[in-house]
Amino acid sequence: MSEEFSGKQIQILEAAERLFSTRGFVGSSVRDIAHEAGVNVAMIAYYFGSKEKLLLSVFHHRIASSRIALEHLLADKNMGPIEKMEVFIEGVVDRMLKHKDFHRVLLNAQLTSGNEELAGIIADSKMKNLELVQQLIAQGQREKIFQRGVNAPLLMLSVTGTIYQVATGSAYLKVAFPKGDKSDEAYEAELREALKKHLKRTIKAALLYEGK
Amino acid sequence: MSEEFSGKQIQILEAAERLFSTRGFVGSSVRDIAHEAGVNVAMIAYYFGSKEKLLLSVFHHRIASSRIALEHLLADKNMGPIEKMEVFIEGVVDRMLKHKDFHRVLLNAQLTSGNEELAGIIADSKMKNLELVQQLIAQGQREKIFQRGVNAPLLMLSVTGTIYQVATGSAYLKVAFPKGDKSDEAYEAELREALKKHLKRTIKAALLYEGK
Amino acid sequence: MSEEFSGKQIQILEAAERLFSTRGFVGSSVRDIAHEAGVNVAMIAYYFGSKEKLLLSVFHHRIASSRIALEHLLADKNMGPIEKMEVFIEGVVDRMLKHKDFHRVLLNAQLTSGNEELAGIIADSKMKNLELVQQLIAQGQREKIFQRGVNAPLLMLSVTGTIYQVATGSAYLKVAFPKGDKSDEAYEAELREALKKHLKRTIKAALLYEGK
Amino acid sequence: MSEEFSGKQIQILEAAERLFSTRGFVGSSVRDIAHEAGVNVAMIAYYFGSKEKLLLSVFHHRIASSRIALEHLLADKNMGPIEKMEVFIEGVVDRMLKHKDFHRVLLNAQLTSGNEELAGIIADSKMKNLELVQQLIAQGQREKIFQRGVNAPLLMLSVTGTIYQVATGSAYLKVAFPKGDKSDEAYEAELREALKKHLKRTIKAALLYEGK
DNA sequence: GATGAATGAGCTTTCATTCAT
DNA sequence: GATGAATGAAAGCTCATTCAT
Numbered sequence: 001m002s003e004e005f006s007g008k009q010i011q012i013l014e015a016a017e018r019l020f021s022t023r024g025f026v027g028s029s030v031r032d033i034a035h036e037a038g039v040n041v042a043m044i045a046y047y048f049g050s051k052e053k054l055l056l057s058v059f060h061h062r063i064a065s066s067r068i069a070l071e072h073l074l075a076d077k078n079m080g081p082i083e084k085m086e087v088f089i090e091g092v093v094d095r096m097l098k099h100k101d102f103h104r105v106l107l108n109a110q111l112t113s114g115n116e117e118l119a120g121i122i123a124d125s126k127m128k129n130l131e132l133v134q135q136l137i138a139q140g141q142r143e144k145i146f147q148r149g150v151n152a153p154l155l156m157l158s159v160t161g162t163i164y165q166v167a168t169g170s171a172y173l174k175v176a177f178p179k180g181d182k183s184d185e186a187y188e189a190e191l192r193e194a195l196k197k198h199l200k201r202t203i204k205a206a207l208l209y210e211g212k
Numbered sequence: 213m214s215e216e217f218s219g220k221q222i223q224i225l226e227a228a229e230r231l232f233s234t235r236g237f238v239g240s241s242v243r244d245i246a247h248e249a250g251v252n253v254a255m256i257a258y259y260f261g262s263k264e265k266l267l268l269s270v271f272h273h274r275i276a277s278s279r280i281a282l283e284h285l286l287a288d289k290n291m292g293p294i295e296k297m298e299v300f301i302e303g304v305v306d307r308m309l310k311h312k313d314f315h316r317v318l319l320n321a322q323l324t325s326g327n328e329e330l331a332g333i334i335a336d337s338k339m340k341n342l343e344l345v346q347q348l349i350a351q352g353q354r355e356k357i358f359q360r361g362v363n364a365p366l367l368m369l370s371v372t373g374t375i376y377q378v379a380t381g382s383a384y385l386k387v388a389f390p391k392g393d394k395s396d397e398a399y400e401a402e403l404r405e406a407l408k409k410h411l412k413r414t415i416k417a418a419l420l421y422e423g424k
Numbered sequence: 425m426s427e428e429f430s431g432k433q434i435q436i437l438e439a440a441e442r443l444f445s446t447r448g449f450v451g452s453s454v455r456d457i458a459h460e461a462g463v464n465v466a467m468i469a470y471y472f473g474s475k476e477k478l479l480l481s482v483f484h485h486r487i488a489s490s491r492i493a494l495e496h497l498l499a500d501k502n503m504g505p506i507e508k509m510e511v512f513i514e515g516v517v518d519r520m521l522k523h524k525d526f527h528r529v530l531l532n533a534q535l536t537s538g539n540e541e542l543a544g545i546i547a548d549s550k551m552k553n554l555e556l557v558q559q560l561i562a563q564g565q566r567e568k569i570f571q572r573g574v575n576a577p578l579l580m581l582s583v584t585g586t587i588y589q590v591a592t593g594s595a596y597l598k599v600a601f602p603k604g605d606k607s608d609e610a611y612e613a614e615l616r617e618a619l620k621k622h623l624k625r626t627i628k629a630a631l632l633y634e635g636k
Numbered sequence: 637m638s639e640e641f642s643g644k645q646i647q648i649l650e651a652a653e654r655l656f657s658t659r660g661f662v663g664s665s666v667r668d669i670a671h672e673a674g675v676n677v678a679m680i681a682y683y684f685g686s687k688e689k690l691l692l693s694v695f696h697h698r699i700a701s702s703r704i705a706l707e708h709l710l711a712d713k714n715m716g717p718i719e720k721m722e723v724f725i726e727g728v729v730d731r732m733l734k735h736k737d738f739h740r741v742l743l744n745a746q747l748t749s750g751n752e753e754l755a756g757i758i759a760d761s762k763m764k765n766l767e768l769v770q771q772l773i774a775q776g777q778r779e780k781i782f783q784r785g786v787n788a789p790l791l792m793l794s795v796t797g798t799i800y801q802v803a804t805g806s807a808y809l810k811v812a813f814p815k816g817d818k819s820d821e822a823y824e825a826e827l828r829e830a831l832k833k834h835l836k837r838t839i840k841a842a843l844l845y846e847g848k
Numbered sequence: 849g850a851t852g853a854a855t856g857a858g859c860t861t862t863c864a865t866t867c868a869t
Numbered sequence: 870g871a872t873g874a875a876t877g878a879a880a881g882c883t884c885a886t887t888c889a890t
Contacts (some may be wrong), residue, residue: 123383161373171335205421547807561761585797595759
């Protein structure tokens, strides 16, 4: 799976990801990326063809390496819909926060990129998750556990939207959740768990709630 | 309220907003903005000093003009907490979707801008809303209507995060909510109402849900 | 004589002189000059037509106001050639150091300006002095006081060249003539007197020296 | 000695020197320099980083290549102080007129540049010469050949100041020393010799003159 | 008489990319 | 396979000047 890119290529891809995530695609110069990756400027064109194609490669790199995970997680386990939903949320949160940089790049691309190929890749990837969730919800409804009237696509957006807000690490979050003197890791972990708890609670409520 | 900027300045600000929203800040050239606004390139420097300051002005323009709205909406009305929450959500959705472009700019700025002044403006603005919501929730809890255990800041992020996902108009959304042959306005309206319904349902559920 | 320019014009001329002297002609923007003079930007075009013409006016202003001085100083006095030369040198040093800024502008114009009208004005002005000095030297030679073999134009250049070097206030001078804790005025005066002494001594020596 | 800059770099440096010398630093655009050097505009940034650094490089190029010359000229020769002074003057005149363009750039920089690094380089370079001359004069005085009462730093300024006046090639000079129908080279040579003769005569006179 | 608004031309610098080796 | 050198295009910004009032 990781045979697609050589070591040096991955080195570049991850440097690009780091820069794209904080400065955006247009804001990151090929020179800076090369410098960050510790390679020659010309190497990027040499390996990826162009800056645009480098961005695409960043997506292929990350998406390829993380897609299957979730499918297996849910597919065959012997769990009820609620439990499955909890596992799904935990999985999504863990995955998105682990690759926070990449998801910032993704969000940015969604926001400003005109590249249609990219838009397709992103939509496809999200679609995969949606289908999963829709199946899961449908199953729960069939079993009369989940209420009718749940808007699955929007519920899906609520999950990812909330995580994105946390992943962007806005100044707002720093005020609302003061870091104090915790270590970076401790703070991150704490935030991640609070997020999981909040999402599980909220989504479960939405699925079980009887109101209109 | 709108005395701060002259007609021609507003013309520029809104052209900038439009471009920033689709191409990002770095991706929009001053020349393009000038062209979009139908003014001379030099005029942007003349009126705003620099591209960076133009971005700040875009924020001042929008934020100044929409801040007070919500406060009054909630302040003195004779409503119960649930009703208030519904009014709040409707207000936020309407406001954010009305100024979709601006909120895309905001999201982009949050994601990639290193500008501290800007980060401050954004955080301040969000903080205002959070305080409102926290008061609202606290009141509902005091009245034993809302459950304890609700994470107000994260709930807040779920609301804005969901709306952002809709506002970014991702390719995903176009697939999950096919436009069909509806007019732009009709489609927008339908989506907006679906979003309101979803959010009201979900947030209410989260506030009333008794589970852990 | 000073009726040529109004008060506000002189205000501008002297602001221009100050800026031109430290930043050069091209390096001084019309905006900066207007700001330094405390007037509107458009006023400079209004009064002088263009930046180039403003520079010319700076010359007319200074040269007109100082030309005659020297002629009278020497013309009819009842002095011997040596004494006259000393008076001349003192006069030139005083004049050039009093209007140090202007002479920096002049030197700069000589160095970089392609303006022919300006070059003419400068050459004319210098020519006046040269004629004076040549007459003076010729008289001294006729009276067998000054030696033959003196190169009058180059001697003239040695005088102005030396003063220019002092007027430019090079870093070199600050090292060779340390200011110590003298006041600005005291230091200037001391330097001026040292310069006069040096020039009188040197020029007299050159005029009286019998060597080849 | 000339290994510091590549052939193409020197090509640019000398084009810059030519333009700076006639139009000043601010008056010479990078585009013009590139055109004069027959290279691409971007190449200047590529090789020198910025226009300012290009100017510094012009100085390093010339100063490095001409510094040592003089020291050796004087150091160990078996000459009396007068002879040494004559050799010194001839050397300085030759050097400064050979690199007339550069010395115009230098004068201009002295006049208008705010660059401290540059000011330092210039002052250092002049200081070297001053020390040499001061030693030379002191030796002459010890040997009772030169008079006391000579102001060495100012004498130094008289030498360079005079040469600068000639090097600037003012309109005045063209009138006082008409070129007639001589070739450029012949005229230059004649002027150079006249200047040497004048300076040697004048400086010797000043050093030997007994008057106050 | 005096000026704020506006502008075309030009500035230096950075960009992604190409090419010869 | 890998890279230093080179470049056309475009960036943001400042300039002297004009013009309507």
